[in-house]
Amino acid sequence: MISQLSWKIGGQQGEGVESTDRIFSTALNRLGYYLYGYRHFSSRIKGGHTNNKIRISTKPIRAISDDLDILVAFDQESIDLNSAELRKGGVIVADAKFNPTIPDGIDARLFAVPITKMAEELGTSLMKNMVASGASWALLGLPLEVFNKAVEEEFGRKGPAIVEKNIEAVKRGAEFVLEQAGGPLDEFKLGEADGEQKLFMIGNEAIGLGSIAAGCRLMSAYPITPASEIMEYLIKKLPKFGGTVVQTEDEIAAVTMAIGANYAGVRTMTASAGPGLSLMMEAIGLAGMTETPLVIVNTQRGGPSTGLPTKQEQSDLNAMVYGTHGEIPKVVIAPASIEDCFYDMIEAFNVSEQYQVPVIVMTDLQLSLGKQSCDPFDYSKVQISRGKLVTDAPALEGPELFKRYELTEDGISPRILPGEKGGLHHVTGVEHDEVGRPSENAMNRQRMMDKRLNKLNDLSIRDAIRVDAPNETPDLLIIGMGSTGGTIDAARTMLGQDGVTSNHITIRQIHPFPTAALTPYLEKAKKVVVIENNATAQLAGQIKMYAGYADKIESLLKYDGNPFLPLEVYKASKELS
Template identity: 80%
Template sequence: MISQLSWKIGGQQGEGVESTDRIFSTALNRLGYYLYGYRHFSSRIKGGHTNNKIRISTKPIRAISDDLDILVAFDQESIDLNAGELRAGGVVVADAKFSPTIPEGIEARLFAVPITAIAEELGTSLMKNMVASGASWALLGLPLEVFNKAVEEEFGRKGPAVVEKNVQAVKRGAEFVLEQAGGPLEQFKLESADGKQKLFMIGNEALGLGAIAAGCRLMSAYPITPASEIMEYLIKKLPKFGGTVVQTEDEIAAATMAIGANYAGVRTMTASAGPGLSLMMESIGLSGMTETPLVIVDTQRGGPSTGLPTKQEQSDINALIYGTHGEIPKVVLAPSTIEECFYDMVEAFNVAEVYQVPVIVATDLQLSLGKQSCEPLDYGRIRIERGKLQTGELPEREPNKLFPRYEFSEDGISPRVLPGAMNGIHHVTGVEHDQEGKPSESADNRRKMMEKRMGKLDSLRITDAVKADAPHEAPDLVVVAMGSTGGTVDEARLRLAQEGMAINHVTVRQLHPFPSDLLEPHLRKAKKVVVLENNATGQLANLIKMNVGCHDKIESLLKYDGTPFLPSEIEKACREMR
């Protein structure tokens, strides 16, 4: 029996690949297995090769597998593009309709199943994805009733007749392949899972859920890959909590609407990707100048311009930190797990209100769209902090005196009041202003206001601003990373540890203000530092050099072809850099 297995389905976009993956993985989740998914798809509605890969394990996993055990193919292109991942003894389940062949040199067993023909016999070729699912599920020897339950959940809204047809499609696919194979394949027999209920979601769903838990009741946004799922999730969920989603005409409107709603006292967010973030820059500056809370999610993707809108990249770091003109206080967070996506959203809203600043939560495509298992969330950890928001009765002001909205204070944070509050009237403007918000070009006032704003984040450290797994006092290497790459680094470390290599792993979760004091001790004791990131110029490495130093120790491990790192790639690079 085996403890883990990798399964992939490929075909043309719009052919049912996504729904097949969803039902297959949902059924596995019901059995209690840990799952980690990767979705490769084209930047168009229909057509173009797409594939979904799922890693199945009896233990927690946070990385894509290097190899592949089972490939389900709807066309020859899917075999040609993905067969190279198949390990010796792997299996291809393909539609007999296109007379499938396995490329020369690939040691894999082919099951040509009349997937389309069976589906058409049952009434429609649309059910071929269920035939294929049943065939590959049967090879694992897992209980068919669990899969049928997932089918019922997927198609139940369409009525019992549709459910029954799809159940029959699953059954026919299973029967055909089992007859060919002579029963379930022993080499794919998985050990029993723990049976414990686990959450199974993409990072975007966790971000949306975290926003709701944080008290967000309005999202203003414009659809863009890979951020749209946050909007789609909240469209369904926010109305249940008295909130709503507004689809704006563009990202400029989305950001300014969010600023206006936050000014009025409603916790509001927006979300986008690189191109949308570019359009928001002036608004982010307005948030900083007016000291109005603002929460933005940036789901990084391949750039520049339209770039690779459906592919992995971590190249917005410089834009996130330095994109706005002028200088404002700003916070940039980078969650690295599904759980952190949830908890970091709560912290983002709290930081935005307590410090009265824009907060950007930066994910990447793999973390945003890669579906994976997640331990139950602890809602008892949720705390809502609104900082210096004045909600009680305000004292009367002296004649001709307004509320000191931008009052100079020891910590740089001024009292805040909601519009319409008695005795709370004040000016709000994007130009430089005095303590009451009135425009001012006084050199002395300008200096004091800049120092007030820029100084209020000096001591900010979010929860686990730098997350370290550092068991070695004098490591051969320290690998520094961010975002979705953490699990991949850890898997490579485990393999290298068997060769006697001592490697510490540090994840930077607060990109700005940069937590130099927390990162420096880890770098100083390392012989060499490897900074791993999905971009071409080493933006995280340059950030570390600027804030910490250690130039002579730092080497970059970069990948910018649109695909996530594999454990084997990190393993090979670390071995060479040792």
């Protein structure tokens, strides 16, 4: 038996690749396996090669695998593009319709299954994805009734007749390939899963659920890849909690609506990707100047301009930290797992209200759209803090106004919602005094700037940096952010087998930068490698600027639209150690 296996399905976009992956992985999740998925898809509605890869394991995993065990191909292009990943003795399950062939130099076993023909015999070629699923599932020797249950859930709303036809398609695919193979393949027999209940979701869904748990009741947003799933999730879920989603005409309207709603006291968020974030910059400055809480999720993708809308990148860091004109306090945090996506949304809303600042939650396409197993969330950890929200202001006398921007010792002023008795004050985007009246007085300007900028001096989010079982004097310190964490851990396992000691730090608070927490680890390491999906080493630049040790730091960069693989990180790190 084996402890893990990698499976991939490829075809043309709109051909059923996504639904096949969804049903296949759902059935595996029900058996209790740990899963980690990655989608390669084109920025179009239909057509263009697409593939979904799933790593299946009996133990927790947080990275895609370097190689591939089983490839399900709906066309020859899928074989040509993906067969190089197959390990020696791997398997290709392909539609016999296109007379599949294995490229030269690939040591793999081919099962040509009449996938389309079987589907058409059942009434429609659309069911070919179920034939293919049944064939690959059968090779693993897994119980067919579990898969059929997933089929029932996928197609149940279409009626029993459709469910029965799809189950028959699964059966025919399974029977055909088992006859060809002489039964399930022993070399692909997975060890038993632990059977424990696991969530199986993408990061965007965890972000949506986390925002609901945090008390968010309004999302204003404009659809954009790869952030749209947050909006789609909340459209279904928020009304059940008395909330709503408003699709605005553009990202400028989305962020200004969010600012207005937060000012009125409703926890509100918006979400976008790089191009949308660019449009939001002026309004983010307004939130900073008026000290209005604001939560923005930025799901990074390939840029600049339209760039690579459906590909992995981490190149918006500098834009998030420095993008607004002028100087305002803001917070940028970077979840690194599905669990982080959930809990960090609660942290983001709390920090935004406690410090009255914009908070940007920075994810990347792999984390946002990669479907992964995770433990059920612990709702007892959810704590709501609304900061200095005043509900009992004393009555005002005469022309007196509420000191909404009062100069306080900690730099955080009392906040009151519009309509509250005793809370009358001005709100403006120009510089202002303690009650909000416009003021160009030089002394007032300096005091207000200091007040705003200094209030984040003591900010440190939960796990500002995450360190895994540190070595005292490691040969190598590997630093990453976002979705790279699991890949780094897999690479470190290989480095350890070679006798290279290493530490791994995931930086989760990007701004203000956690200098004090990071410095001791930089000091102890002989060499530091910073891993990021961009071309200009933006995270490494932050480390050098705020913590120093530039002479120790090397960058491992990847910006071709694909996530890092463990073997890439291992090889590069070994050369540098």
